[in-house]
Amino acid sequence: MKRLLSRLFEAVITLWLLATLCFVLLRAAPGGPFDTEKTAPPEVQAALAEQFRLDQPLIVQYGAWLADVARGDLGPSFQYPDYTVNQLIARALPVSLLNGGLALLVALLIGIPLGVFAALRAGQWMDRALMLLAGLGLAIPKFVAAPLLVLLFAVTLNWLPAGGWGEWQNIVLPVIALALPNLAYCARLTRASMLETLSADYLRAARARGFSESRLLFSHALKPALLPVMAWLSPALINVVTGSAVVEQVFGIPGMGRYFVQGALNRDYTLVLGVVLVVGALIVLINTLVDMLRAWLDPRLEDVS
Numbered sequence: 208m209k210r211l212l213s214r215l216f217e218a219v220i221t222l223w224l225l226a227t228l229c230f231v232l233l234r235a236a237p238g239g240p241f242d243t244e245k246t247a248p249p250e251v252q253a254a255l256a257e258q259f260r261l262d263q264p265l266i267v268q269y270g271a272w273l274a275d276v277a278r279g280d281l282g283p284s285f286q287y288p289d290y291t292v293n294q295l296i297a298r299a300l301p302v303s304l305l306n307g308g309l310a311l312l313v314a315l316l317i318g319i320p321l322g323v324f325a326a327l328r329a330g331q332w333m334d335r336a337l338m339l340l341a342g343l344g345l346a347i348p349k350f351v352a353a354p355l356l357v358l359l360f361a362v363t364l365n366w367l368p369a370g371g372w373g374e375w376q377n378i379v380l381p382v383i384a385l386a387l388p389n390l391a392y393c394a395r396l397t398r399a400s401m402l403e404t405l406s407a408d409y410l411r412a413a414r415a416r417g418f419s420e421s422r423l424l425f426s427h428a429l430k431p432a433l434l435p436v437m438a439w440l441s442p443a444l445i446n447v448v449t450g451s452a453v454v455e456q457v458f459g460i461p462g463m464g465r466y467f468v469q470g471a472l473n474r475d476y477t478l479v480l481g482v483v484l485v486v487g488a489l490i491v492l493i494n495t496l497v498d499m500l501r502a503w504l505d506p507r508l509e510d511v512s
Contacts, residue, residue: 218491229483233476240285240474281481286473292481303462307447310385318390322397344391349450353384353457370459381458389443396435404432444493
């Protein structure tokens with residue numbers, strides 16, 4: 208219970224520092240949310256500033272925003288006046304979770320078996336070919352991979368739509384674009400970890416006792432070999448979150464990343480802060496779950512943490 212309360216306190220402090228830093232940086236950036244209204248009459252500009260508290264001192268705006276957040280109200284959107292930030296995030300979050308979750312699932316379901324297969328054939332041509340492909344997957348950034356996928360599968364082959372949302376076909380290309388670098392890194396990490404595990408003394412002793420290779424792999428080698436992969440899940444999630452902004456823009460997906468980019472460009476303070484808070488909370492939650500999963504795989508980590 209004490210450990211849980213400590214983690215909760217750390218999470219709250221982390222989110223508060225993240226939100227405060229984002230609040231300050233947004234206000235320090237040049238421009239404002241209503242720069243396009245500069246030609247409007249002064250009374251209209253004053254009414255807009257009063258409506259969104261922009262006429263108040265910065266510390267007052269900060270305090271009022273924190274009080275609203277504590278009540279679960281992320282405020283109105285400056286650029287989408289018909290919606291609150293809560294409503295926009297409620298629409299966008301399931302889209303981003305679906306894309307990101309499927310991308311990570313694809314990366315794990317394909318990357319782990321490929322890494323194990325490469326480790327079992329270390330030094331052979333198949334191992335070198337798989338690691339070469341994995342290197343290419345890491346070298347190609349998402350803003351290059353996404354348009355290439357559109358060009359190949361949507362424009363040239365006409366197998367899948369180039370963008371949009373609503374049908375299962377719209378999910379395929381964005382998930383592939385998000386999954387490719389994670390899949391490549393997962394395969395390389397699994398291979399390296401598996402090679403180190405297979406050379407461990409306890410496995411050589413078990414092999415000398417006559418255990419079959421399949422039993423050694425699945426009962427003794429796979430679980431410890433997956434520990435680095437579990438530790439990688441947290442940065443992998445961050446990679447998916449940051450990469451979703453590019454992918455969602457390319458494919459026209461109404462997700463969190465797209466709202467974040469549009470909010471930043473339009474100086475929609477409340478929308479950007481709301482997205483940052485929600486994404487930060489998700490990352491804190493995933494880090495906690497990954498730590499619990501690693502402790503289950505290796506109980507010695509529980510004593511260290």
